[in-house]
Amino acid sequence: MNDAPKPLGLSNGLTNYGDQDFARYLRLSMARAMGYSSSLLQKPVVGIASTYSEFNNCHRGVPELVTAVKRGVLAAGGLPLEFPTISLGEVFLNPTSLFFRNLMSMDTEEMIKGQPMDAVVLVGGCDKTVPAQLMGAVSAGLPTVQVVTGPMMTGRWRGERLGACTDCRRFWARFRAGDIDGETIREVEGNLATTAGTCAVMGTASTMASLAEALGIMLPGTAAIPAVHADRIRAAEASGAAAMELIRAGTTIRDVITPKSVENALRVLLAIGGSTNAIIHLTAIAGRAGIEIDLRRLNELSDTTPVLVDLKPTGSFYMEDLYAAGGIGAVMRELKPLLHLDCLTVSGETLGARLEGSSGFVDRAVIRSLDNPLQPQGGLVALFGDLAPRGAILKRAAADPKLFEKEGRAVVFTSLEDLSARIDDPDLDVRADDFLVLQNAGPLSPSGMPEAGYIPIPQKLAQAGVKDMVRISDARMSGTAYGTIVLHVTPDAASGGPLGLVRTGDRIRLSVETRRIDLLVDEIEMATRRATTIPITANPTRGYARLYSREVLLADQGCDFDFLLATPQKD
Numbered sequence: 338m339n340d341a342p343k344p345l346g347l348s349n350g351l352t353n354y355g356d357q358d359f360a361r362y363l364r365l366s367m368a369r370a371m372g373y374s375s376s377l378l379q380k381p382v383v384g385i386a387s388t389y390s391e392f393n394n395c396h397r398g399v400p401e402l403v404t405a406v407k408r409g410v411l412a413a414g415g416l417p418l419e420f421p422t423i424s425l426g427e428v429f430l431n432p433t434s435l436f437f438r439n440l441m442s443m444d445t446e447e448m449i450k451g452q453p454m455d456a457v458v459l460v461g462g463c464d465k466t467v468p469a470q471l472m473g474a475v476s477a478g479l480p481t482v483q484v485v486t487g488p489m490m491t492g493r494w495r496g497e498r499l500g501a502c503t504d505c506r507r508f509w510a511r512f513r514a515g516d517i518d519g520e521t522i523r524e525v526e527g528n529l530a531t532t533a534g535t536c537a538v539m540g541t542a543s544t545m546a547s548l549a550e551a552l553g554i555m556l557p558g559t560a561a562i563p564a565v566h567a568d569r570i571r572a573a574e575a576s577g578a579a580a581m582e583l584i585r586a587g588t589t590i591r592d593v594i595t596p597k598s599v600e601n602a603l604r605v606l607l608a609i610g611g612s613t614n615a616i617i618h619l620t621a622i623a624g625r626a627g628i629e630i631d632l633r634r635l636n637e638l639s640d641t642t643p644v645l646v647d648l649k650p651t652g653s654f655y656m657e658d659l660y661a662a663g664g665i666g667a668v669m670r671e672l673k674p675l676l677h678l679d680c681l682t683v684s685g686e687t688l689g690a691r692l693e694g695s696s697g698f699v700d701r702a703v704i705r706s707l708d709n710p711l712q713p714q715g716g717l718v719a720l721f722g723d724l725a726p727r728g729a730i731l732k733r734a735a736a737d738p739k740l741f742e743k744e745g746r747a748v749v750f751t752s753l754e755d756l757s758a759r760i761d762d763p764d765l766d767v768r769a770d771d772f773l774v775l776q777n778a779g780p781l782s783p784s785g786m787p788e789a790g791y792i793p794i795p796q797k798l799a800q801a802g803v804k805d806m807v808r809i810s811d812a813r814m815s816g817t818a819y820g821t822i823v824l825h826v827t828p829d830a831a832s833g834g835p836l837g838l839v840r841t842g843d844r845i846r847l848s849v850e851t852r853r854i855d856l857l858v859d860e861i862e863m864a865t866r867r868a869t870t871i872p873i874t875a876n877p878t879r880g881y882a883r884l885y886s887r888e889v890l891l892a893d894q895g896c897d898f899d900f901l902l903a904t905p906q907k908d
């Protein structure tokens with residue numbers, strides 16, 4: 338903890354007119370125009386980063402949460418001031434929301450630093466918003482509390498429970514296989530996402546909410562509260578009050594996000610069978626504090642962290658069930674022997690103090706005990722080898738173990754366009770035991786690392802009943818997806834990585850046991866291919882796209898921009 342700095346409120350960071358007293362006088366006179374009393378304008382200021390947008394269905398509840406945060410700040414003796422930032426609605430953005438994550442983090446950082454506030458409450462939710470907010474907030478370095486919008490409730494359709502978006506994929510796969518018709522899929526479409534909030538399963542948004550709680554930057558017990566539950570509004574109010582306490586204690590985000598709390602977050606990620614995207618986001622958040630995440634360390638943690646939570650896409654239940662079952666607090670109590678308990682949290686207590694006592698009721702169908710896990714090892718594993726010298730990720734909790742030790746023939750798609758043009762071609766030369774390989778979908782590709790790693794099973798194989806195949810790419814995968822899917826192959830094809838040199842007919846060997854993914858092509862042939870292959874890269878000439886293509890780092894560095902890291906890595 339730092340020595341408590343004197344809260345400065347609106348006297349923070351005065352506008353530069355060359356006369357500080359004039360700047361303060363002018364600021365207060367303009368603030369008076371908003372109807373505040375002069376006594377309120379003397380209070381410590383808590384900024385509230387609002388991400389409400391009509392292009393973001395997951396954030397429909399943000400205005401109500403911001404109102405509650407304000408109530409908490411006012412009751413604790415502060416002045417709450419809401420400000421907007423970029424909002425990233427996962428399915429409304431082109432080319433991908435990840436492409437804009439760093440832009441949002443820059444917006445968040447600069448608005449926290451540029452405006453007069455003593456603390457900040459971040460209100461986010463959809464996949465990339467929480468990572469962007471935390472990345473920006475770590476760089477800004479103020480006392481910080483994260484609030485999330487919370488998960489959607491499930492809906493009902495013909496007696497079946499549906500929730501975005503594992504069920505979206507399940508029904509789409511059935512539609513592609515000819516199992517259900519167009520009218521039925523349109524009916525399903527209207528019943529997948531029926532309330533405000535983020536996707537109802539342990540997708541990327543729910544994973545990042547869980548990790549925020551594990552990091553200690555969110556109030557205990559608040560990650561899984563459904564978006565429409567009154568507890569969520571109470572959590573927002575309490576978060577406003579907590580921000581005021583952090584100001585008084587002088588506790589900044591850097592006191593909370595530390596190497597130990599990052600490791601705790603990795604343990605929780607593995608135990609909840611969380612999204613592969615979280616590896617990239619947590620690496621980027623940690624990178625802003627100068628903390629490195631080593632994928633080999635991830636494997637060590639994965640070997641000793643069991644999967645405890647039975648949520649879709651890897652299991653059976655939804656986020657509302659996790660909340661009712663005891664939430665992330667109950668998960669962390671099970672993991673207690675594996676966690677660093679001296680980490681500070683935004684509640685003002687250490688993690689150890691927070692986890693003292695019992696969880697109360699825990700539904701063991703949803704949250705298993707440490708001695709009776711769903712799986713003995715963690716949900717994610719990093720692979721290395723000839724094909725991925727700097728690593729790749731496999732969500733083994735969502736994969737078919739029968740495919741874990743396997744050699745197969747590569748069927749290569751050179752781009753997303755090539756994939757969509759040929760994957761359902763009845764003449765495509767593909768068999769169920771082939772490995773599907775997608776190139777040029779990584780961070781440096783023109784497509785900006787989309788969630789395209791969930792390569793569809795070729796239609797003719799899907800119709801023949803094939804449910805899973807080994808699929809390999811430099812893309813990402815939605816946290817709601819599942820299958821034996823090797824992602825984030827690094828370096829990516831567009832950087833000249835070996836993935837870009839794979840040709841249809843090559844043999845590839847996957848071994849989850851030895852953590853390897855190897856291309857069985859001799860070095861002489863690889864050298865020839867390297868000399869004759871021109872990587873497909875994006876070369877935008879202006880604007881943010883140009884900044885992105887020049888500065889983005891690869892997946893093992895969180896796809897952050899080089900110049901935003903705590904310690905820049907390039908000249």
Ligand code: FES
Binds near residue numbers: 427462501502
């Ligand atoms: Fe926002 Fe899934 S679309 S969390």
